Amino acid sequence: MTQVKIAKYSVIKQYICQKIESGQWPEHSKVPSENELTEQFSVSRMTARRALQELTEQGLLVRSQGSGTFVATFKSQSSLLEIRNIADEIHERGHEYHAQQLDLKSVEVNEEMAILLSLKAGDKAFFSSVLHFENDTPIQLEQRFVNPKLVAEYLQQDFTEITPHEYLSSEAPLTEATHEVEAILANVDICNLLNITESAPCLQVKRRTWSRQGVVSLAILTSPGNKYRLGSHLVF
Amino acid sequence: MTQVKIAKYSVIKQYICQKIESGQWPEHSKVPSENELTEQFSVSRMTARRALQELTEQGLLVRSQGSGTFVATFKSQSSLLEIRNIADEIHERGHEYHAQQLDLKSVEVNEEMAILLSLKAGDKAFFSSVLHFENDTPIQLEQRFVNPKLVAEYLQQDFTEITPHEYLSSEAPLTEATHEVEAILANVDICNLLNITESAPCLQVKRRTWSRQGVVSLAILTSPGNKYRLGSHLVF
DNA sequence: AAGTGGTCTAGACCACTTG
DNA sequence: AAGTGGTCTAGACCACTTG
Numbered sequence: 070m071t072q073v074k075i076a077k078y079s080v081i082k083q084y085i086c087q088k089i090e091s092g093q094w095p096e097h098s099k100v101p102s103e104n105e106l107t108e109q110f111s112v113s114r115m116t117a118r119r120a121l122q123e124l125t126e127q128g129l130l131v132r133s134q135g136s137g138t139f140v141a142t143f144k145s146q147s148s149l150l151e152i153r154n155i156a157d158e159i160h161e162r163g164h165e166y167h168a169q170q171l172d173l174k175s176v177e178v179n180e181e182m183a184i185l186l187s188l189k190a191g192d193k194a195f196f197s198s199v200l201h202f203e204n205d206t207p208i209q210l211e212q213r214f215v216n217p218k219l220v221a222e223y224l225q226q227d228f229t230e231i232t233p234h235e236y237l238s239s240e241a242p243l244t245e246a247t248h249e250v251e252a253i254l255a256n257v258d259i260c261n262l263l264n265i266t267e268s269a270p271c272l273q274v275k276r277r278t279w280s281r282q283g284v285v286s287l288a289i290l291t292s293p294g295n296k297y298r299l300g301s302h303l304v305f
Numbered sequence: 306m307t308q309v310k311i312a313k314y315s316v317i318k319q320y321i322c323q324k325i326e327s328g329q330w331p332e333h334s335k336v337p338s339e340n341e342l343t344e345q346f347s348v349s350r351m352t353a354r355r356a357l358q359e360l361t362e363q364g365l366l367v368r369s370q371g372s373g374t375f376v377a378t379f380k381s382q383s384s385l386l387e388i389r390n391i392a393d394e395i396h397e398r399g400h401e402y403h404a405q406q407l408d409l410k411s412v413e414v415n416e417e418m419a420i421l422l423s424l425k426a427g428d429k430a431f432f433s434s435v436l437h438f439e440n441d442t443p444i445q446l447e448q449r450f451v452n453p454k455l456v457a458e459y460l461q462q463d464f465t466e467i468t469p470h471e472y473l474s475s476e477a478p479l480t481e482a483t484h485e486v487e488a489i490l491a492n493v494d495i496c497n498l499l500n501i502t503e504s505a506p507c508l509q510v511k512r513r514t515w516s517r518q519g520v521v522s523l524a525i526l527t528s529p530g531n532k533y534r535l536g537s538h539l540v541f
Numbered sequence: 542a543a544g545t546g547g548t549c550t551a552g553a554c555c556a557c558t559t560g
Numbered sequence: 561a562a563g564t565g566g567t568c569t570a571g572a573c574c575a576c577t578t579g
Contacts, residue, residue, distance in 0.1 A: 312567065313567080313568075314567080314568090348568075349569045349570060349571090350569090350570085350571090351567095351568070351569075351570090352567080352568060352569080355567090355568095369576090369577080370576050370577075371575075371576035371577030371578075372576085372577050372578070
């Protein structure tokens with residue numbers, strides 16, 4: 070049996086993630102200092118520091134010279150610059166992911182949708198509706214129209230096992246995407262799904278994706294404004 | 306005159322950035338190894354390593370154990386989500402632009418703001434509040450905290466004549482920025498300024514900007530959700 | 542075999558915040 | 561004054577890729 074070597078800083082990161090995830094270390098609570106971790110895990114300060122530093126970069130912790138390191142306020146964040154698999158993002162935050170498949174069918178596209186998907190009005194497209202959960206909290210409703218010419222077996226998938234993004238990436242690799250980001254009030258049905266009141270603002274991303282062969286899908290991603298945000302880091 | 310201490314790893318980062326930017330080190334070219342930088346800059350390997358590591362996280366470099374560190378391929382990443390001058394955007398839509406300057410003063414920064422601007426709590430920072438109009442409709446409230454060490458004459462400007470972004474671009478050219486995008490409900494004062502009801506969702510962008518010398522400003526941009534959206538076009 | 546990056550140690554000095 | 565995080569050193573052993 071092969072023994073996989075786990076880096077020490079990684080063990081410490083997992084320890085801290087687990088404490089935060091389980092709620093033992095709530096938001097704003099102080100986490101052990103570099104010196105305390107050094108002693109507790111019998112590592113050098115540089116190693117303890119690396120664990121704290123990486124979690125800070127990931128947004129789980131906030132550090133302040135002289136006063137200490139604290140658990141950050143929890144808000145899910147995803148990037149505007151790359152298209153990530155939401156399940157991966159959630160796992161990276163040290164949280165549980167699961168999905169609920171609300172719908173998966175063939176629909177006739179209206180004129181607008183036809184244009185967006187490069188189809189003719191009245192053509193069939195595939196449609197999926199999936200609700201993504203972070204630790205049992207609904208975090209994003211994904212409604213997606215898919216070009217059936219490029220992804221013929223879309224309806225045969227189980228999107229509680231694999232995310233639509235993951236599946237599409239394997240079938241029709243992403244070459245291009247556009248985003249439109251808006252703040253909206255969602256309708257009653259969506260609010261109920263997301264477990265928010267009707268007056269709660271939502272962040273809505275409309276994303277069109279292309280692969281070499283053409284338009285693959287149009288996704289409408291709706292998230293509660295108080296639980297989700299988008300981020301980007303640009304270097305010029 | 307106070308001498309600002311520049312960290313050694315930061316000097317090395319700037320050196321590498323400059324080489325890439327100027328085209329002396331093109332895409333895929335090999336950059337100096339940790340050991341070479343160690344010698345060249347008379348630092349320990351850990352310090353040279355930190356410079357390479359951070360640039361790798363920023364996506365400028367790619368590392369491969371055993372073979373070396375290389376200049377990454379630029380996806381259109383910098384041009385994807387570029388930072389535009391709102392006055393230009395509005396003019397390009399064929400509309401009239403004007404601005405109202407609501408506030409322009411020096412403020413004491415609290416702890417959070419101090420961290421974000423690389424200042425000490427209690428230090429002074431400059432603050433501006435400007436309301437941007439598109440054809441007499443308020444389209445964005447810009448509240449901005451500015452590092453006074455880098456932009457000494459900020460308070461002497463007239464932001465109905467030049468946007469803060471335009472002015473800062475000329476004084477401290479942009480090298481880096483981060484964004485956080487959220488859907489929020491704004492407070493009464495902001496709703497009144499934006500001429501919307503209190504239940505109207507707003508798109509809020511928090512943008513931190515850097516120039517070579519460090520953090521330049523933190524801008525909080527709030528726009529009515531029904532009148533403003535963000536877009537991006539990614540090519541992979 | 543020589544060079545690369547990945548991890549790690551046991552120290553050090555510093556600036557900063559807190560009691 | 562004691563504790564915190566920020567930077568830095570001069571070593572070490574390792575896994576990996578290359579000539």
